[in-house]
Amino acid sequence: MGKEKIKINPEFYDIMPVEYQELVEEGTYGKEDRGWKDVGESKELIEEHSLCAGCPESIAFRYVLACLPAPEDTIMVGSTGCTSLVFPHVAVHNIHSLFGNQNAVASGLKRALSYRFPDKVKDVVVLAGDGATVDIGLDMTLQSWFRQEKFTTICFDNELYANTGGQSSGLMQKGFVAKMAPAGKKFDKVNLPEIAKVSGCHYVAKMTVSKPNRVEKAIRQAILIAREVGPTYIQLYTPCILEIGKQMMEGLQEMRDSEGPNKRFEFEEYISEEAKAYLETIDPKKKKKKAITA
Amino acid sequence: MYAVAEVIDDLCVANKGCRLCIMYCPEANTIMFNKENRVAEVVEQRCKGCELCVVVCSSAKHNAITLVHR
Known part of the structure; x- marks a missing residue:
């Protein structure tokens, strides 16, 4: 598909915004091996977002958008929060609904797309904050996995x-005191990755966004598995530097500090047997090996 | 007055494959790789001056980015 959908009529080329022209010329739609390495040398699918200076969430957003396997056939479902402030600046189709509804909307969307485009692969990616996923939308999140x-x-x-x-x-985390939670958190951090495993997710990963190649691998695998096998879940730590009292340049160090051994965001990955078998069938290197041995 | 990042071309090692500032910049399309000069360059209109690129560059001991006031 590539850029067919977004290319500009030559008659109107000069009146289109410069950012759109750049997106058509240098965007990475339709590129087979998209990844974070394209960042800096081609146009990114996110532009001039309104998040705070130095916000780690915007780093995460850049990686996620740079790593989508097929952005022109992807629809993202957002929810209320800081993430919803970014979606108007993103060059991927996206939907915003009520707070917490994101997984329910995505379920309907995925089914509708499979009826409307039976011969095409359409990816649906839900991207929401922790309030939408775990507190307000936990019902919808879990039911979609079930x-x-x-x-x-x-x-x-x-x-x-x-x-x-x-x-x-x-x-x-337990005991943490925030500006509007002066008594401190009373109970433990909800362990959603574990819940996701037992709820039927075929790929679960928990990490920070301090290592772009790790994020790239996780997102590609999650989306590829979701195409064929079943639901997948990724939890990315994107600290809010304002609310935890850090300076704007300290976000990266905060992520690195919290992913050490036995820390709460130590890298974890779970791939179900079914998903492993599927990944092996689509891995080009292993395919070649099999062909040689056979 | 705004603080924006500025790359010192002589000290930048982007031609050796370093992409630290490009990778960790939270703003999109802000630190770009200049394919002609083989160095990183900052698009000043988009820079919010968060200093994250200065931190990653100086912690890798390249010290090629400074904040300047415009």
Whole structure:
């Protein structure tokens, strides 16, 4: 498909915004091996977002958008929060619905797309904050996994409600005191990756966004598995530097500190047997090896 | 007055494959790789001056990015 959908009529080329012209000329739609390495040398699918200076969530957004395997056939479903401020600046189809509804909307969307485009691969990616995924939308999130809906859920975990001033969320660590949670969190951080495993997710990963190649691998695998096998879940730590009292240049160090051994965001990955078998069939290197041995 | 990042071309090692500032910049399309000069360059209109590129560049001991006031 590539850029067919977005190319500009030559008559109107000069009146289109410069950013759109750049997107058509240098965007990475239709490129087979998209990845974070394209960043800096081609036009990214996100432009002039309104997040704070130095926000780690925007780093995560850049990686996620750079790593989508087929952005022109991807539809992202967002939810309320800081992430919803970015979606108007993103060059991928996206839907915004009520707070917490994102997985329910994505379920319907995926089914509708499979009826409307039976011969095409359409990816649906849910991208929401921890409040939408774990607190307000937990019902929808879990039910979509129980039903084995084939789409990817990405959770940007900043451990509180950052957009409204720092209220405590289900994913906040125990004892943490935030601006609008002065008594401290009373119970443990909800272990959603474990819940996802037992709820039927075929790929579960928990990490920070301090290593772009790791994020790229996880997102590609999650979306490829979601195409054929079943639901997948990725939890990315994107700390809110404002609400945890850090300076704007300290976000990266905060992520590196919290992914060490036995820390709460130590890298974890789970791939179900079914998904492993599927990944082997689509891995080009292994395919060649099999052909040689056979 | 705004603080924006500026790359010192002589110290930048992007031609050796370093992409640290490009990777970790939170803003999209802001630090770009200049294919002619083989160095990183900052698009000043988009820079929010968060200093993250200065931190990653100086922690790798290249010290090729500074903040300047415009």
